[in-house]
Amino acid sequence: MKKYTVAIIGVGNRGGDVYGRLLMQFPEQFKIVSLCDAKEDRLSLFGDEFGVDPALRFLSEEAFFAEKRADLCVIATQDRDHVRHALAAFRLGYDIMTEKPLSDIATECEELLAAQKKYGGKALVCHVLRYAPAFVKMNELLKSGAIGRLVSIDATERVAYWHQAHSYVRGNWRNRESSTPMILAKCCHDLDLLQYYAGARCKSISSVGDLTFFKKENAPEGAAARCVDCPHKDTCTYSATSFYLDKWAEEGKPTDCWPYTVLAPVPVREEALVEAVKSGPYGRCVYFCDNNVVDHQITQMTFENGVKATLTMMGFTSVMGRRITFYGTAGEMTLDEKEHAIFVERFGEEPQRIDTKIIEDNGYGHGGGDLCLVEGLYDMLEGKATAETSLERSVESHLMGIYAEESRLAGGKLFYVHGEN
Numbered sequence: 363m364k365k366y367t368v369a370i371i372g373v374g375n376r377g378g379d380v381y382g383r384l385l386m387q388f389p390e391q392f393k394i395v396s397l398c399d400a401k402e403d404r405l406s407l408f409g410d411e412f413g414v415d416p417a418l419r420f421l422s423e424e425a426f427f428a429e430k431r432a433d434l435c436v437i438a439t440q441d442r443d444h445v446r447h448a449l450a451a452f453r454l455g456y457d458i459m460t461e462k463p464l465s466d467i468a469t470e471c472e473e474l475l476a477a478q479k480k481y482g483g484k485a486l487v488c489h490v491l492r493y494a495p496a497f498v499k500m501n502e503l504l505k506s507g508a509i510g511r512l513v514s515i516d517a518t519e520r521v522a523y524w525h526q527a528h529s530y531v532r533g534n535w536r537n538r539e540s541s542t543p544m545i546l547a548k549c550c551h552d553l554d555l556l557q558y559y560a561g562a563r564c565k566s567i568s569s570v571g572d573l574t575f576f577k578k579e580n581a582p583e584g585a586a587a588r589c590v591d592c593p594h595k596d597t598c599t600y601s602a603t604s605f606y607l608d609k610w611a612e613e614g615k616p617t618d619c620w621p622y623t624v625l626a627p628v629p630v631r632e633e634a635l636v637e638a639v640k641s642g643p644y645g646r647c648v649y650f651c652d653n654n655v656v657d658h659q660i661t662q663m664t665f666e667n668g669v670k671a672t673l674t675m676m677g678f679t680s681v682m683g684r685r686i687t688f689y690g691t692a693g694e695m696t697l698d699e700k701e702h703a704i705f706v707e708r709f710g711e712e713p714q715r716i717d718t719k720i721i722e723d724n725g726y727g728h729g730g731g732d733l734c735l736v737e738g739l740y741d742m743l744e745g746k747a748t749a750e751t752s753l754e755r756s757v758e759s760h761l762m763g764i765y766a767e768e769s770r771l772a773g774g775k776l777f778y779v780h781g782e783n
């Protein structure tokens with residue numbers, strides 16, 4: 363069995379906590395030999411944990427990309443960096459595994475495809491849900507004709523109010539200029555799944571959505587710019603002192619647990635967390651942030667085989683998780699992430715509930731998808747299978763997101779993904 367050497371750029375939550383630790387579970391297949399991160403604490407935490415030679419730990423991307431360090435380059439930096447880092451990796455002759463979203467600019471997506479063609483590297487994009495057992499099971503049911511011919515899909519991405527506030531109001535994905543629009547940052551998995559389930563390319567798309575609530579005019583009377591100074595801090599639904607300090611204490615003050623690791627260096631200490639809430643971005647009032655991404659968005663699509671779909675991204679939900687209903691000529695089916703179940707209702711028959719918890723429970727995130735993605739990665743490197751989430755497929759769903767955002771900005775105008783607009 364061939365062992366592949368791995369270099370990771372961006373050892374934050376995805377690159378370090380998730381993929382790095384996962385790859386370490388497969389010592390026969392992978393060896394992490396080089397790391398790059400702009401943060402010293404992440405670099406030394408994972409450099410030590412993964413046993414990386416200090417000479418091959420880099421704080422600057424220029425030094426990291428000065429030469430090829432391994433067989434595979436894992437790119438887990440922020441949204442705006444993926445294209446730059448993927449192009450640099452292709453040029454050096456790496457195979458790559460890159461985080462999503464790739465880009466919100468169509469020409470950049472094309473540039474990536476052209477670079478892959480030119481330099482010949484294999485590529486896997488981290489659309490983890492395509493590997494998640496419950497989502498794979500749903501595809502098998504559809505393809506086996508469980509509900510006859512698929513007619514339409516109705517998908518809801520329930521973000522959860524606290525997650526909306528954490529990531530999309532205060533956090534890294536709050537502003538489309540520094541990250542990407544919500545339809546790509548949050549929903550590129552959903553768009554990818556819709557094309558996977560529809561079984562065809564998207565023909566046309568339109569979208570509406572706004573930032574409705576997290577704006578200064580909705581702040582309660584007398585609200586302060588920072589939660590620590592606010593008279594509403596003990597009653598506000600979005601209070602940062604409740605979210606990050608009270609909850610952390612209730613959870614037993616974990617030192618290595620998301621979302622606290624986003625606020626403070628690992629190991630998370632009380633003083634650092636208190637300071638982050640006092641003076642960092644996550645302690646800001648949700649009504650006084652520099653956010654501009656939407657808090658709800660509704661997108662509708664027609665695929666080239668006639669299948670229709672709607673996708674509702676909703677920040678105002680109490681729980682997190684996708685709920686996707688499929689309507690076919692012989693019945694309907696719903697995949698509910700929160701319920702860990704697929705509900706099948708064939709017309710004229712008793713409804714059936716398929717428990718997906720058993721197949722999801724491999725101990726890893728995204729319904730077990732994170733683990734299965736790494737297994738798929740090895741097959742791709744071995745040339746045994748094309749990545750389920752190849753660059754080509756991923757670019758296709760990115761184009762859907764890019765046109766959906768263009769449509770939203772144009773008040774819901776219909777766009778053709780591959781035709782004249």
Ligand SMILES: NC(=O)c1ccc[n+]([C@@H]2O[C@H](COP(=O)([O-])OP(=O)(O)OC[C@H]3O[C@@H](n4cnc5c(N)ncnc54)[C@H](O)[C@@H]3O)[C@@H](O)[C@H]2O)c1
Pocket residue numbers: 371372373374375376377398399400401404421422423438439440441443461462463488489490534547728
């Ligand atoms: N596939 C998924 O399901 C999924 C889930 C969450 C996040 N993501 C995506 O993964 C990416 C990373 O997200 P995250 O939550 O791990 O973020 P993070 O902030 O925890 O990690 C990013 C890391 O990159 C480092 N970094 C930034 N710029 C750098 C540079 N120029 N050179 C070297 N290091 C640099 C940061 O210091 C940080 O440690 C994002 O693009 C995000 O959208 C994907």
